[in-house]
Every structure is written in C-alpha cells, then in structure tokens.
Amino acid sequence: MEFFLDHKDTNTKARAGRVVTAHGTIPTPVFMPVGTQGTVKTLLQEDLESAGAEIILANTYHLALRPGVETLTSIGGLHRFMSWERAILTDSGGYQVFSLSKLRKLDEDGVTFQSHIDGTRAHFTPESVIDIQRAIGSDIMMVLDVCPPAGCGRFYAEQSLRQTTEWARRSREHAEGSRPLYGYDQAVFGIVQGSVFDDLRVQGAESLVELDFDGYAIGGVSVGESVEDMYRVTRLTAAALPEHRPRYLMGVGTPQDLLEAVSSGVDMFDCVMPTRNARNGMVFTSTGSFSLKKAALLSDAAPIDENCGCPVCRRYSRAYVCHLFRAREISGLRMATVHNIWYYLTLMREARLHIAEGSFAAWKEKTLEQLRSGAAIQVA
C-alpha cells in the first residue's frame, strides 16, 4: 500500500491524497460504506460501483463467525466471495469488545466472545485476528484493540491503552511473520486509543508510530462522549500522527462530524449512520436530514434532495418513497440506503475537490450553513 499526499489546505489541516492498494486507488478524504457481513445492507455490489465507492469496510469478528475462515479460504478470500474487485478494509473486532461487552471476556492474551449467533465461545488474539484477515484477504487489516466506553475513568483508559499498544506490537510482529494468501499485499493499520484523555491519546499515537504502521486509526470515539470531546480528541490525535500516512477516524459520523474531522486532517471514515439511518427512514440531504415516514410527504412530488444526482433522486418522489416506508416495503429501505450512500460519498468527493482548489474552508462553512437551513424538512 502507498499513500500520496496531493494537496494540503492552507487554512485548515485538511488534506487530499490517494491510498493505492492492490484493488485500486482510493482518493481521500473518503467515506467507506459499512458491509459488516460482506454486504452493505440492502445493496448489491453494482449499486456501490455506481455510487463511486472505491473501498468498503467489512468486519473480522462477524465474518469469522459467518461464513467462517474455512469457507473464505476455500473460495479465495472475500473479494471473490462477494464479487467485489475494489478495495476492502476489515475492522478487527476491537469494536465488538466494546459493543458486545456483555458477551466477552478480556485477558492479556486476547478476548473470548460468546457468539451472538449461537452462543458458542470463540477466542480472538492479536495474532489470530491477523490470521483471519489473511483469510479474508482485506487490503487494509486493522489490529485488535481495546475500545473503552465513554466516561471510563483514567485508570481504565490507561489500562486499555496499555493493552492496545501491547496488542499492536504483537499484531505488527505477527503480520510481518505471516504472508498474504492470495498474492497481493495487505496493509496493517494501528489504532490509537486513550479515551478523552489528551496526554494518553498523544502517548498512544507515539507508541504506535514507533511500530511504523501503514496507516493510523483514531479509535474509541463516537462511543458516547460529547461532540466537543470527540472533535478535540480527533484534532489532537491527528496532529500527533505522521503526515505521510493515512489517518482513519473510526465509526464517525454525521456529515458535520466528517467535515470537522477533514478539517483536522483525517483522510478516511466509516460509519453505519448513512445505512442504518436509511433503514429507519432517515435521509441526509444538502439541506439537512429528515424522516421519510411523515404522512405529509405522501403528496410531495419532489425528489428526496433536489441537489442530488443519485438514481433514486433522479427517478422517484418523496411521496413514493414515503409510501414504501409506510407500507413497510423493502424497496424503501434500499432507496433510502442508495441515496444516503451517494450523499456521503459525494460529500467527501466535493471536500477533496475544494481542498485541491484551495477553497475548502469557505466551502465547508457554506455546506454547514446549508445543512443548518433545514429547507429539506419544510415539506410541501
């Protein structure tokens, strides 16, 4: 994997770059749609290609349980399994240490999950998580980390940072000592933890940088802390990371969050928000978000977003999509998902364009203002 820095904004810390993988080049800043189980919910791969997605995210923990390492290996990895020729990043399962906290037990060696599917126990170590990602064949592998919950005390944050750093060392070593299974290189990203404690974040970043990862993620944000904490931690952690490596903010966020983080020098994002909210009927538009379930929309012939060029906005009305949601039709979930994914991908493409043109800061302010205007919810 290579990372090229094409432009640096002069008014903010924003950067425009390119991540070059064996499965294509990814212009950054980039949003990675979440395909936890090897599918972005409701979409087929052709929908993602039309939307211009160059990289998607899948989840190591979920894929290890289903379809399992044996199936993935026998078929030749996740790209072939899901028929996706573009890049894939796999989350390590570290987030599940946090989100499935009632189903897991942590120790120095690793983490034992009780499967959320059938209750059987599975033990994950930093090494086994690399092995699974070798079987998946993801272009970017994430190290196993410990993600502490928001509001944890300093002692807990220190402990989990120490564990994360030690596991990062073991992951790096194991990745160096193991080989890709499918003939192309797989990058490894470290993950900075440290909760909302600024000095722990900087210390975490420095320890990882010593291990020289291909890229660095900012983890443990968007887990319940305040927006101010999230923005501050993102800013200071990004600043503590080397310029010549991509920076990935995990699990964030709203369009506003993304613009703020791009300003802080973040290059890569993933979040379930556009896809999960879509399935709840919530769509993101250039003038703010709104719910497709409101009966008032049934007489609204406008598209979801007048300023959107997605296949749904080009063809269908709010009235129709609203009807589909009220009638509990799966087509509605899919339409909202297509739209939201286009919105997120387009937002990052526009950000990149404006960074390249030197107009990022002004564009960002204008975009935020338009988002606040809320014109979208003034239904006809």
Next chain:
Amino acid sequence: MEFFLDHKDTNTKARAGRVVTAHGTIPTPVFMPVGTQGTVKTLLQEDLESAGAEIILANTYHLALRPGVETLTSIGGLHRFMSWERAILTDSGGYQVFSLSKLRKLDEDGVTFQSHIDGTRAHFTPESVIDIQRAIGSDIMMVLDVCPPAGCGRFYAEQSLRQTTEWARRSREHAEGSRPLYGYDQAVFGIVQGSVFDDLRVQGAESLVELDFDGYAIGGVSVGESVEDMYRVTRLTAAALPEHRPRYLMGVGTPQDLLEAVSSGVDMFDCVMPTRNARNGMVFTSTGSFSLKKAALLSDAAPIDENCGCPVCRRYSRAYVCHLFRAREISGLRMATVHNIWYYLTLMREARLHIAEGSFAAWKEKTLEQLRSGAAIQVA
C-alpha cells in the same frame, strides 16, 4: 387496448399474441410480476425494466387503503406515482374477498372489509372498484368478483358465480359510463368463476362473453383445489372464451403450471410465487427449484443457475447468496427475487418463441423433463 393473435400452435392450444396498451405492447404469453402495493417487493423499477417486464400487477384493495385514492389522483395515477412507464394491470380486490375472508362481509351490493392495517371499515362495490382503478390509472382494470374457496359445495359455487356475473354486468356498465382520468384508455377484463364445476365454468364464461369484455380472466383457481382440477378447469374455461381476446389465468403458479396453461390457450399470468418464494430462499432454475439456505451451498462457487443470464447469476455464487440468507441480509432476498423474476419472464419469452417457430410441444416436454431432473439440487 388491442389484442393481436400472431401464431397458433398446431399441436396444442398455445397462442402467441400481443396486447397493445397505452403504456406499450406486451408480447404474450406473459408473466406479470406482482407489485401489490405499487412495488414488486425488494425491487426497484429499473430491475423490472432490465428483466424485460412489460407489465406488472398492482392491487386495488391495497392501494385504496394505502396510499389512498386521494394521493393517487393528486399525483396523476400509479404510473407517475411509482415512475413506471410500462403497463399496469390492477387486480380488483376480489381475491381479498377470499384471502381476507375473516375480515369481510359480503352482500348483494358489495363487500365490506375491515382494513387489515388499522381495522377501519371500507365498503367496496363493483362501481367503486372501477372508480378506484380510474384513480390508479391502470391499463387493465379487473371487475370485482367473488372468489369461492376450494371444496365449497355446488350451491355456494352457484351463488358466488351468480353474484360475480351480476357484478360483472354492473362493472361493465359503470366503466362505460365513466371516463379515464389521465387521457388514455383503460381496458376492462371480466373474471370467470364457478369453482371446479365444469358446467358452471362454461356458463360463467358464456355470461361474461355476452357482456363483451376486453379480455377474460380465469379466477378462483389455485385456491386449494387439486392440480388436476386446476388444469381441467383452466383447459375447459379457456376453450369457452373467444379466440380474439386475451385470456388471463389469475394467481398461477409453478413453472410447470404455466407451461400447462399456455398449452391450454392462456396468454397472461400473475403469481406471488417467484417473489414470495424468493424471500423464503427458494429459487427456480432450469433444472428445478432449491433452497438457498442449505449450509452445503456455502462452498458452491456456481451461480444459482448455470443456464441463467440474470445479473445475479452473471456475477454472484450460490455460496455468497447462501451466506446472505443465513446471515439474514436483505441483499439476499433481493438477489433471489431478481433471479426468480428473470426465470419466469424468460420462460414465457421462450414459450412465445417456440410457439412462433412451431416447436412449442417438443420444447415444453424437454423443459418439463429438465425441471424434473433436479440437477440443481445436487449441490457440489
């Protein structure tokens, strides 16, 4: 609406024709995908266009409840509402008299339903059902009929046939006395009832023919009677209908059923089977049907059907679709639906081709034999 009979098979009663509507020409025999609520479940309209669907079915009862006549009228009809430029046939709600029998009360005037959505009462008459279909703007409107359950006695069958015939007369009269709302013609089809009583079927057909409908449907089959009864009733009812009008067998059926009915001179079909079964993981293929949920498929790199040219078979493996079903992913429901709809539409296109070429009977036997071979379920 016009109907042109292009070819008549010499060995069977099969016909190849064209139904010409204001929204395009429909080559027959044809399968009409079911879009009860103004959407074919899991699909968007572009999927139906790619599959070559020239006509879809929607349901008057369901659309009257949701989104309602007012919304449909204000938007200019169902074609505009759902952005579908091709033909639409609307079922009358007569089938709901049967399927929602616990929620309805029949009298001479019409039928009163207790809404399956919110429990409110709605009264449907032959006249109001035409009015609703005027608001929908379907290219082919169906008359309100009374569909008796399988195994009903002769007295019940006679009563419901009498009611159906009287309602057909009122429907015809009301359609003649009312005008389309959107500037194009809407055809009206009568529906033959009579349960499994041959003489009642013939009598029903004759009474309707006197009213001179644009086409004739065979209703009240596939409601629980034996396959032999269904085939016999279809054969003799089709034979009692005029040659120069399209014949539509309602709610049927398996690929085998369709081939048998085409042989009996049926031109049009609708059925939830390809779409509903798809959502249960059951796919139709050239060598028989099978369930996508079987774990053995997880290592099967073949497409669902080697002989299928649908977008799913061209790109994805059984292994992947099986994984999606086992992981309860919506994308799996969509993939199976796309495949099944292609299968049904292709089967009818091939039937038409062979009728035109004079090779229908031989092709039908070969196709039935291949379906029986069950090679599809010999998973690798």
